[in-house]
Amino acid sequence: MSILFSVIFFVFILHSLLASTEGFVMNYYNSIFYNQTDQHNSLQCNLDLRLIKEIRNYQPIIYSIINRVTKGDFKGLVYEELSNFTDKFGSRQSGTENLEKSINYTMDLLRHYNLENVHGEPCMIPVWIRGKEYAEMITPRNHSLNMLGLGGSISTPPDGITAEALVVNSFDELHERAAEAVGKIIVFNQDYVSYGETVVYRSKGAVxxxxxxxxxxxxxSVTAFSLYTPHTGQQGYDKNVKEIPTACITVEDAQMLRRISERGEKIIIHLYMEAHQQQMKMSRNTVGELVGYQEQKKIVLVSGHIDSWDVGQGAMDDGAGAFVSWFSVALLKNLKLQPKRTIRAVLWTAEExxxxxxxxYIKDHFNELENFDIVMESDEGTFTPEGIEFAGTDSAACIMQEIGKLLTPLNMRKFKVRDSVSSDITMITKYGVPGATLLNKNDRYTWYHHTNADTMTSLDSNDLDKNVAAYAAIAYVIADLSIEIPRENSIF
Ligand SMILES: [Zn+2]
Incomplete structure (x- = not known):
């Protein structure tokens, strides 16, 4: 009898201890995340405790991922591989031989790091050639304007365009002064509000x-800060409106032109551009995998785009994003962390x-989209990561937020839900597939991107390591969880 009583008493004590330990762990998590509830878009989560526990059980694995890349032999390796790549190829504009050679090189690199099923998937892409270009103010004085033609622009006539300038601060001002605009070179000196709000001047200014x-x-140029740096980027014509040549100039020159015009002085500008479109060419999306051990056809996708503008080294936009993505898969592979489902790295071509x-890719894989657990992309900088930005349903967001808590050792505590995240993957998330990217301290992103300053010098090796760790951790947990990320609003 006394032995039986002792056993019952022991089991009772053990159970109480375990329960209080669990309570302690919960309180610990809640306390570190308590201060960020305002960043959750008041997400009301009521996750199954078993799921919370399952997610938290990944913490030791997450530590091993983080340690390997921030302290172990993978530390600094992604920076080294990316600098080998960008120093060798420089910028990688769509349609160039250089982009295709850089894709071949990257496929070899993926194989070297033991990614599986490495291959390129054909894709026809547009070819825009910048050619020779310059702009100069010739009245009231001679001044060379630092400029970059905008992607898709047509050329000027062979002798260039010499015309008076009309400098406006907004589309509204242009419309008010429409009568003055005829036959002139229109200079837009719009204030920078945010990239998303201001970029319409670049994309639609010519129209x-x-x-x-x-x-x-x-x-x-659409940027919060300038050291006399012009920023290129894509622009689009309207088929019902006459196409005119279009380029970006620096913030400094735009402001100067406005000041001169406000003094009532006449400004005459000479613009010369050889920009033109050529025949479409074949390129490839680059793919490599870590094949899951149980549900190989279910996919967690991590991505970035391998092409860049024809300026700088395309290191930040988006060499770093592309490399961080595939390297996170290489890291898991090296750690021999094989999840239930497949993790697929895709390096998109011709994003710009x-x-x-x-x-x-969507055309070729449409029937497979129902097997996509989540799609992720890094294309908004690889600065110090601070959290996760997520697109998906509330219940999916609650799971993602819980997974995000595993990244506390990287000091990542933010969580934001938005309708869409990143660039390329918005094309996939619109079909109801959950999407995610990392929130990072990217205030300086637009200082560099689409400019000659987009070089390795703008990147920090330790930050790249942290980005790799975060993508590897998120991808691994989602690919290995007992459940898939829900998507109630899916078309599937
Ligand atoms: Zn980009």
């Missing part, structure tokens, strides 16, 4: 200028010309 009779447009690579 708005042409609508009121402008013969060319020069757009103030209008998300071309991902659109081909």
């Amino acid at each position: 708005e200028a042409a609508k009121v009779g402008g013969i060319a447009s020069l757009i103030r 010309q209008g998300l071309i690579g991902v659109q081909q």
Whole structure:
């Protein structure tokens, strides 16, 4: 009897201890995340305790991922591989031989790091050639304007365009002064509000200028900060509006031109551009995998785009994003962490010309989209990561938020839900597939991207390591969880 009583008493004590330990762990997590509830878009989560426990049980694995890349022999390796790549190839514009050679090189690299099923998937991409280009103010004084033609722009006539400038601060001002615009080069000196809000001047400036009779447009670069750096980027014509040559100029010159015009002085600009479109060419999306051990056809996708503009080294946009993505898979492979489902790295081609690579990928893989657990992309900088940005249903967001808590050792505590995240993957998430990217301290992203300053010098090796750790951790947990990320609103 006494032995039986002792056993019962022991089991009772053990159970109480375990329960209080669990309570302690819960309180610990809740306390570190208590201060960030305002960043959760008031997400009301009521996750199954067993699921919470399952997710938290991954913490030791997450530590091993983080330690390997922030302290172990993988530390600094992604920076080294990316610098080998960007120093060798430089910028990788769509349609160039250089981009295709860089894709061949990357496929070899993926194989070297033991990714599986490494291959390229064909995709026809547009080819835009910048050619020779320059702009100069010739009245009231001679001054060379630092400029970059915008992607998709047409050329000027062979002798260039010499015309008076009309400098406006907004589309509204242009419309108010429409009568003055005819036959002029329209200079937009719009203030920078945010990239998302201001970029419309780059993408639609030429169309708005042409609508009121402008013969060319020069757009103030879309950036929060400038050291006399012009920023290129894609722009689009409207088939019902006359196409005119268009380029970006620096913030400094746009502001100067505005000041001169406000003094009532006449400004004459000479613009010369050889920009033109050529025949479409074949490129490839680059793919490599870590095949799951149980549900091989279920996919967790991590990605970035391998093409860049033809300026700088395309290191930040998006060499770093592309490398961080495939390298996170290489890290898991090296750690011999094989999840239930497959983790697939995809390096999109021709993102800059209008998300071309991902659109081909969707056409080729449409029937497979129902097997996608989540799609992720790094294309908004690889600065110090601070958390996760997620697109998906509330119940999916609650799971993602819980997974995000595993990244506390990286000091990542933020969680944001948005309708769509990143660039290429928005084309996939619109079909109801959950999407995610990392929130990072990317205030300086637009200082560099699409400029000659987009080089390795803008990147930090330790930050790249942390990005790798975070993508590897998130991808691994989602690919290995007992459940898939829910998607109630899916078309599937
Ligand atoms: Zn990009």
